[in-house]
Amino acid sequence: MTTTLTQANNTPESNEQSRPGECTDKESFDIIKIVDAQMIVSTQGNLGVLEASKQIGFAVKRIYFLTDLPKDAQRGGHAHKSLVQCFVCLKGEVTLEISKSSKKDSIKLKDYRKAVIVPPGCWRDLKDFTDDCVLLVLASEEYDEHDYIRNYDQFILWQANNEGNKPIEFISLDGSRETNYKTKEAISRVIESGLYVGGPILADFEAQFASYCESPFAVGVANGFDALSLTLRAWGIGKGDEVIVPAHSFIASAFAVESVGATPVLVDVDPETALLDTKLVHKAITPNTKAVMPVHLYGHPVDMDAIQEIAEEFGVFILEDAAQAHGASYKNKKCGSLGHAAAFSFYPTKNLGCVGDGGAVVLRDESVANRIRSLGNYGAFRKYDHRLIGQNSRLDTVQAAVLSMKLRKLDEENKKRSQLAQMYQEGLCRLSQIVLPTPKPYAEPVWHVYGIRIVEGDRDDLRDFLAAKGIGTNQHYPVPIHLQPAYAGRWVRGAFPVAEEICAQTLSLPLSINHSHHEIQRVISCIVGYFE
Numbered sequence: 001m002t003t004t005l006t007q008a009n010n011t012p013e014s015n016e017q018s019r020p021g022e023c024t025d026k027e028s029f030d031i032i033k034i035v036d037a038q039m040i041v042s043t044q045g046n047l048g049v050l051e052a053s054k055q056i057g058f059a060v061k062r063i064y065f066l067t068d069l070p071k072d073a074q075r076g077g078h079a080h081k082s083l084v085q086c087f088v089c090l091k092g093e094v095t096l097e098i099s100k101s102s103k104k105d106s107i108k109l110k111d112y113r114k115a116v117i118v119p120p121g122c123w124r125d126l127k128d129f130t131d132d133c134v135l136l137v138l139a140s141e142e143y144d145e146h147d148y149i150r151n152y153d154q155f156i157l158w159q160a161n162n163e164g165n166k167p168i169e170f171i172s173l174d175g176s177r178e179t180n181y182k183t184k185e186a187i188s189r190v191i192e193s194g195l196y197v198g199g200p201i202l203a204d205f206e207a208q209f210a211s212y213c214e215s216p217f218a219v220g221v222a223n224g225f226d227a228l229s230l231t232l233r234a235w236g237i238g239k240g241d242e243v244i245v246p247a248h249s250f251i252a253s254a255f256a257v258e259s260v261g262a263t264p265v266l267v268d269v270d271p272e273t274a275l276l277d278t279k280l281v282h283k284a285i286t287p288n289t290k291a292v293m294p295v296h297l298y299g300h301p302v303d304m305d306a307i308q309e310i311a312e313e314f315g316v317f318i319l320e321d322a323a324q325a326h327g328a329s330y331k332n333k334k335c336g337s338l339g340h341a342a343a344f345s346f347y348p349t350k351n352l353g354c355v356g357d358g359g360a361v362v363l364r365d366e367s368v369a370n371r372i373r374s375l376g377n378y379g380a381f382r383k384y385d386h387r388l389i390g391q392n393s394r395l396d397t398v399q400a401a402v403l404s405m406k407l408r409k410l411d412e413e414n415k416k417r418s419q420l421a422q423m424y425q426e427g428l429c430r431l432s433q434i435v436l437p438t439p440k441p442y443a444e445p446v447w448h449v450y451g452i453r454i455v456e457g458d459r460d461d462l463r464d465f466l467a468a469k470g471i472g473t474n475q476h477y478p479v480p481i482h483l484q485p486a487y488a489g490r491w492v493r494g495a496f497p498v499a500e501e502i503c504a505q506t507l508s509l510p511l512s513i514n515h516s517h518h519e520i521q522r523v524i525s526c527i528v529g530y531f532e
């Protein structure tokens, strides 16, 4: 027995003459996106399905539909500033015209299996309705009159202000709609699980991250600083011990050593790479040296073979500070797998960032892994059995859930960073006044920071020039570790000349997964313009 379908024209059988390609005016669109509803066909009727997360890309907050439209009806005639919509023509036909900047899309909707996603910031017109037309609209936000632009001239003005010379932030962390949706979904899963500290979601992330770093174990901790300090403590490093740290890094590298009562021994960096100068490490070793901390700064791996040799010769630990190097490789091996242990931070701006603080230690030695886990959990190996004097430093389950989701996209995001770095490389390489970061042949960096060095001219002047053009920059780092007020009296100016020179000359340019090629091109043009 077959059921009679009310929409005889749109049954899969009778649709043979109007295959998917035909129901659209062209195959690809500049603004809109077409998604196929999944059709579950049966003799008891058909079921069309659109998944919010995988297909529509936003959570639906409002549903409306248009019916009984006269033939010459003109609907639409407005734009939304931030609302996203999904149109499905359930019955009949209608033409949708979309424009944004200089782009225009036009599509005749007549197949309920094709949903059209309209991004924000578009002018839309709906016309040529057939009198049987039923148009379903799914929206990402509730009704808000402030989100509408109902006058076309105002729309053009709004667009010019928003797109033409929109400031380029140094970093913008807003996720795409899809990422935000998935982040909320991940957080919801934790809320619904009822397990907010520890549990399988955390264990899964630790296993995934260890495997990503090509190492057997990962222990989630509260932040990158704790990842460094808990590892040093687990190795028994403390008072009277020395740890070699590059003079050019984020302050955490040195302070983590202080936190266990040991002494950070600063070593200057290589002028070419800004990374630990392996030739100088040798000279800094004393009988008290217990560990070396290579920092893969800016996402560029340190020359680890040289570090390995020294560590073996003197019997010291290697603790990678990989807080800026998620996914970077050295000679085809992942950062995080190159020393005795590696510390990662998941601070929001890092290449793999969570929605708060987070960190992890990645390592091969299971007993040290257990020790770190215990130290971060009040020294307990079992509940209320406190074998070590520990502290509370755990990776929140909410963060672990978000990180699991983001880890899946890390390679793709690092690839985008690489492409943007390549654009800078090509666009700026002719300028003799600046030195660009140049990866070593053994390194596959992940471009956490893209820092140029102004060797001829005034860095601060270029910074101010770019700021006046609406371009945000940063300095990594404005003051070297040894000249920080907290270290007043410990070292003198001139102690680490390369680190000092780098701090005085570098300017970090905008580079993040949210920056468009167009934006990077604008930064390049401004810098070229400045020097020419």
Ligand SMILES: *Cc1c(COP(=O)(O)O)cnc(C)c1O
Pocket (backbone or CB within 6 Å): 223, 224, 225, 226, 249, 250, 252, 253, 295, 297, 321, 323, 324, 344, 345, 346, 347, 357, 358, 359
């Ligand atoms: C971010 C960072 C850290 C510290 O990480 P937190 O999570 O902020 O504690 C340590 N070292 C380097 C090189 C970093 O960039």
